[in-house]
Amino acid sequence: MALLPILRYPDPRLHKKAVAVSEVDDSVRKLIADMAETMYEAPGIGLAATQVDAHQRVVVIDISEDKSKLLALVNPEILARSGEQVCEEGCLSVPGIYEKVTRSERVAVRALDARGAPFELEADGLLAVCIQHEIDHLDGKVFVEHLSRLKQSRIRARLAKQARITA
Ligand code: GNR
Ligand code: NI
Numbered sequence: 001m002a003l004l005p006i007l008r009y010p011d012p013r014l015h016k017k018a019v020a021v022s023e024v025d026d027s028v029r030k031l032i033a034d035m036a037e038t039m040y041e042a043p044g045i046g047l048a049a050t051q052v053d054a055h056q057r058v059v060v061i062d063i064s065e066d067k068s069k070l071l072a073l074v075n076p077e078i079l080a081r082s083g084e085q086v087c088e089e090g091c092l093s094v095p096g097i098y099e100k101v102t103r104s105e106r107v108a109v110r111a112l113d114a115r116g117a118p119f120e121l122e123a124d125g126l127l128a129v130c131i132q133h134e135i136d137h138l139d140g141k142v143f144v145e146h147l148s149r150l151k152q153s154r155i156r157a158r159l160a161k162q163a164r165i166t167a
Contacts, residue, residue, distance in 0.1 A: 001037045004052040009094045010156060015140040018048075018055045021074050024116030028058065032072045032114050035060045040067055044092045046130045048137030051093050059111075059134040063126050071121075073111035076135055079120070080108040087129045089143045096162065097155050101146045103132045 007014050021028055031054055039047040039060055049058040059073040083105030090098045106124040109131055113119055123131055133143055144155050 002034045003041055004034050004038045004054075006038065006042070006047075006051050006092050007053055009091070009142050009144065009159065011093075013053055013055075014050060014093055014137070014142055016050065016055050017140045018050055018057045018138040020057050021112070024074055024112055024114065028056070028074065029114055031056070031058055032060060032074075036062075036070055036072075039092075042092050045126075046134045047092065048134045050137045050140070057138050059131075059138065061127070061130050061134065063130060072114045073109070073131070073134070074113070074116070076109055076111040076131065076138075078107050078132070078135065079110055082106045085125070085129065087126065089129065089133060091133070091143050093137075093142060094144060094155070094159070097144070097158065099144065099147055099151065099155075101129075101143055103129055107131055 031049060035047050035049065035052060038052060045063045046061040049056050057075045059076055061071040062069055081104035084102055085105040086100050086102050088098050089101045105128065107128045109121045109123065110118065144152050
């Protein structure tokens with residue numbers, strides 16, 4: 001396993017659209033394992049392949065307290081959605097920034113698992129938020145793009161200032 005570097009907003013590579021995985025082979029399983037290790041180490045509750053500059057439709061999620069429920073989603077698709085919820089979101093690619101985003105309360109998702117077998121999942125609450133946040137990454141969208149232009153430019157300014165301080 002290996003820790004992978006995480007791209008930081010506003011890196012333009014975060015806006016690439018990931019392509020579907022044609023076959024879940026050992027290289028995809030290695031990507032899943034490395035992404036899981038990277039997510040746990042960060043630590044985060046989700047990670048999309050886009051964030052580690054691998055532009056394939058692969059996501060890992062674990063919202064459990066004890067890091068015991070790793071979920072790997074290959075080619076995830078939202079089949080149905082309902083309701084609305086507002087959650088304060090953060091992102092490993094936008095460190096230190098937390099903002100409220102409105103998303104669907106409940107989603108039904110279809111994906112392939114790490115063996116390539118299809119499965120369906122119904123999620124609500126934080127898991128539903130995380131799935132939507134990660135699929136956005138695969139489509140090249142970072143959560144701050146759900147916010148107003150004004151908030152986005154303030155966030156870019158704050159990140160640029162942080163980068164100057166840590167440089
Ligand atoms: O670790 C993460 N926490 C989080 C909190 C609220 C809503 C979404 C997330 S996902 C984020 C990890 C990440 O950046 N995934 O892409
Ligand atoms: Ni994110």
